[in-house]
Amino acid sequence: MSAEDMRRAIARIAHEILERNRGTEDLVLVGIRTRGLPLARRLAARILEFEGRPVPVGALDIGLYRDDVSLHSRPIVHTSDIPFPVDAKNVVLVDDVLFTGRSIRAAMDALTDLGRPRTVQLAVLVDRGHRELPIRADYVGKNVPTALQEEIQVRVEEVDGGEGVVICSSGEGS
């Protein structure tokens, strides 16, 4: 996926979010650290452009909610920063890649510790399959069928200094 493809996918998802939620009322975006956050900010910028209304954007760190802390070495935890109540809101979780579904499970746990949203929806840039939990995305930038041993890398300017989505077989990296 090129930077252009990414831009178009985000614009489409922004439209879909607005369509499904009938505008911006009670709508909030929550980006999952690290790369979900810049994607959430971009969605918010698009929504502002299309509707002329700002939607709040929060950052969620799921380090403390993972179920694999004792399996691998523990992830570095950062702060969550959601400076608005999520109670009775329509919350759109935003992440870069949907894979096993475990991060999303952790994110939903983290979110429900902060309040009781009316709905929780999920937007991802890439769905690569191989789910291990009954979780699906409401908005998908691109479905990318992958082999388990392949790796998907989403690069965003704010984090990686470049844009695009690449598949690499494990160990290669870019």
Add this chain to the structure above:
Amino acid sequence: MVTGSFKVAAPTRSSLVDGTRRHVLDLDDFSLEEINLVLTTADAMREVLGREVKKVPTLRGKVVVTLFYEASTRTRVSFEEAGKLLSADVINVSSSGSSVEKGETLLNTVRTLQATGADVIVTRHPHSGAPYFMARNLETASVVNGGDGWHAHPSQALLDLYTIQRRLGRVRGARVAIIGDITHSRVARSNLWGLTTAGAGVVLCGPPTLLPQEFLEGSHQHDGGPLASVEVTTRVEEALEGADVVMPLRLQLERQQAGLLPTLREYSKMYQVDERRLKRAKPGALVMHPGPMNEGIEISPQVAHGAQSMVEEQVHNGVAVRMALLYLLIGSRQAGVS
């Protein structure tokens, strides 16, 4: 392949960063990177502390035991709270009311605790080095030193670093005056390692009877280690001059009986951090105290409860820092450390 020869282990330094550290005994073996990891993680924990529902499921099914052979309120309670907020099961053992009263040895006590399934043992002991002895004799459990004799109190030093970092935005370059009974202070010792590793300038101040010989004589300056830059003075006014952080230590009242002080009154007259003396420090300098305070002796009540006092914030931050330590240690233990 290699036969008939000993395999000599490389002298590797264990670290929380790569998950190879099992024990937190002092800060003398902490790298700057490791300190920074603890402080970053503490930020995330502080966010949890600020929530309406202060609990995360991170350490579910883990067991933290506090084993205290010496009185403590804030250290024990904040470790207990830290464990509970992370959903670990926390068990408190004190020397009274346990088999310690029946004369069980330290070794057997900690081995028993390990056998019952403790993942982390947080301990305080009146004898310097006791936590090291425990660590050497445990195969799976982690040991966190909650204060041993005059020797070390690493979690206190880390929460002090965290408080400075949060309030001043940095530790590097800050001038920190530690005032009082340096010789008998485990807080001062661990802070010396932590502060110098993090690049702060440290001034030690106290009456000559309460300053360690090597600092009084200046032999630490030839040490070549991080302590070489530490300044020493017996005049409190000099120590306070331009300080960013002022840290009076608790004067242990039994020191007077030991003949190290003429009278408490004289000590407070010469060394008490009061409003007049505090003016010599930078405007808005942080006043930190490890507690419990003897108000009117090492610190005046006005300063202890004044606008510059960080005492309660230190306690609050202490919970966040101890959550970070438990989280990082229990995560590390799984990474295949012997």
